[in-house]
Amino acid sequence: MAVQDAAARWDALGSRDASSRDAAMENIHQEVMRRVEGIGPIPKAPSSPPATATGLASDLNNILARVLMLSKRCPYSDVREKCKRILKSVQDLGVRIPRPLGNGPSRFIPEKEILQVSKVDTRTQTIFEDAFAALGRLDNISLVMGFHPQYLESFLRTQHYLLQMDGPLPLHYRHYIGIMAAARHQCSYLVNLHVNDFLQVGGDPKWLNGLDGAPQKLQALGELNKILAHRPWLLTKAHIESLLKAEEHSWSLAELIHAVVLLTHYHSLSSFTFGCGITPDIHTEGGHTFRPPSLSSGYCVCDIANGNGNGALEEMLGNHQASGEVEVLMERMKQLQECRDEEEASQEEMTTRFEREKTESMLVSTSEDEENVPSRDISRHFEDPSYGYKDFSRRGEHVPTFRVQDYSWEDHGYSLVNRLYPDVGQLLDEKFQIAFNLTYNTMAMHQGVDTSMLRRAIWNYIHCMFGIRYDDYDYGEINQLLDRSFKVYIKTMVCSPEKTTKRMYESFWRQFQHSEKVHVNLLLMEARMQAELLYALRALTQYMT
Numbered sequence: 001m002a003v004q005d006a007a008a009r010w011d012a013l014g015s016r017d018a019s020s021r022d023a024a025m026e027n028i029h030q031e032v033m034r035r036v037e038g039i040g041p042i043p044k045a046p047s048s049p050p051a052t053a054t055g056l057a058s059d060l061n062n063i064l065a066r067v068l069m070l071s072k073r074c075p076y077s078d079v080r081e082k083c084k085r086i087l088k089s090v091q092d093l094g095v096r097i098p099r100p101l102g103n104g105p106s107r108f109i110p111e112k113e114i115l116q117v118s119k120v121d122t123r124t125q126t127i128f129e130d131a132f133a134a135l136g137r138l139d140n141i142s143l144v145m146g147f148h149p150q151y152l153e154s155f156l157r158t159q160h161y162l163l164q165m166d167g168p169l170p171l172h173y174r175h176y177i178g179i180m181a182a183a184r185h186q187c188s189y190l191v192n193l194h195v196n197d198f199l200q201v202g203g204d205p206k207w208l209n210g211l212d213g214a215p216q217k218l219q220a221l222g223e224l225n226k227i228l229a230h231r232p233w234l235l236t237k238a239h240i241e242s243l244l245k246a247e248e249h250s251w252s253l254a255e256l257i258h259a260v261v262l263l264t265h266y267h268s269l270s271s272f273t274f275g276c277g278i279t280p281d282i283h284t285e286g287g288h289t290f291r292p293p294s295l296s297s298g299y300c301v302c303d304i305a306n307g308n309g310n311g312a313l314e315e316m317l318g319n320h321q322a323s324g325e326v327e328v329l330m331e332r333m334k335q336l337q338e339c340r341d342e343e344e345a346s347q348e349e350m351t352t353r354f355e356r357e358k359t360e361s362m363l364v365s366t367s368e369d370e371e372n373v374p375s376r377d378i379s380r381h382f383e384d385p386s387y388g389y390k391d392f393s394r395r396g397e398h399v400p401t402f403r404v405q406d407y408s409w410e411d412h413g414y415s416l417v418n419r420l421y422p423d424v425g426q427l428l429d430e431k432f433q434i435a436f437n438l439t440y441n442t443m444a445m446h447q448g449v450d451t452s453m454l455r456r457a458i459w460n461y462i463h464c465m466f467g468i469r470y471d472d473y474d475y476g477e478i479n480q481l482l483d484r485s486f487k488v489y490i491k492t493m494v495c496s497p498e499k500t501t502k503r504m505y506e507s508f509w510r511q512f513q514h515s516e517k518v519h520v521n522l523l524l525m526e527a528r529m530q531a532e533l534l535y536a537l538r539a540l541t542q543y544m545t
Ligand SMILES: CC(C)C[C@H](N)C(=O)O
Pocket: 438, 439, 440, 441, 442, 443, 444, 451, 454, 455, 516, 517, 519, 520
């Protein structure tokens, strides 16, 4: 059977037309059955079956894992039901079927609080259907972002455009760049996702052995990837020039913009992935198991190690300490609002406040535990795995100040992107605005609160960590509004996302809802993306003029 046919069959499951879905489901069912017959009865003892049968069995397992994922995550109930039936009938034949591992899309958020595909409003249903049609899956990231449908819509639209629509770079390059970017942060969740996509669009498996297995053109992007991810302020027009003037391996301006947007998208999405404790998707490695559940333990060992065991007591103590936290924060917001109108600090004083916050942000320490050496599997995708954020934050490197007056997204970045890669500037601008302006006017259990001051402090704090300064903003506000544990979380999630722990997630804003913490993550992720973009685009502009 042609590979394309098989792929088309899975694709058809995202069709809005029920009869096409039916036909595809029927074919998949038959394919499963053919394979089940092919492998014959499952050997009781682990005697070694003939090689061909092993191959068939692993094929079958892959298909079953996918069917399992669909039975839980397809936005169409007819497909979910049919998949359940397939699994049941296979099981009745004595074949082992997979079951999901873990407790839902996030390690940090209880599954029952996250949207379930079977219970969403019409708007979210449409968004999920679109996402499914585009990618053939509804990943855990989208489910968690589902707390904020308006944002999710814009996020998916942008991502779809970057990965699948007409654009300067070939499809397999786009996924490969996604892999490179996510690998910088050891984000195996995103790496796995895009390794699959890369192969599916016909990418050469040899490239996956490491960056040196990829074409020189992509190898040359390694340096930009590294600097953008960890020290974007070091980017100069010389870096841009070396990519654009590399003779036969040269990048065109349009290609480079496409690559830069992809890199920044996946760096910041890695932040979101770790920041929200996203778990592997059901059909991917680590998302399911063929082992029967063990009766002796209620939760898995890794949960205990993560401190996910019985935390009821800890939680009670925590909440007790935290009570009043929200009110204190609201009181501060009110006071700041009042004195804003009264005293105006001098220019010097404003500069000092910015510099102080910037220096302090460098010193916020991110890691609870020391060193974690990236696993070989992931680190081979990029060179120099030791080049991380910590290298210079320890040395207290001076981050120069980038003044938004001189180069801003609205006045400069946006139009440059739009000129070289039409529509993308627009899409990104919408996404930034939605993230920045999103509000439900709530603070934990309080309603009708104007939270703009707090959201702005979060956004500006991230930009401040990257040296980006708004002249008209009083950075003194940040210290009033963001406490220590929140800063540790922000710093970790933005600068070394792979070090984010459940404990960090739990120790800030203890009375707030999970949806609000996800909201925080959206702000962090978009602010980070914009900061990286600003540096890259400024360097490009300097090169061009
Ligand atoms: C991040 C949170 C402070 C956002 C708040 N719940 C709001 O609706 O504005």
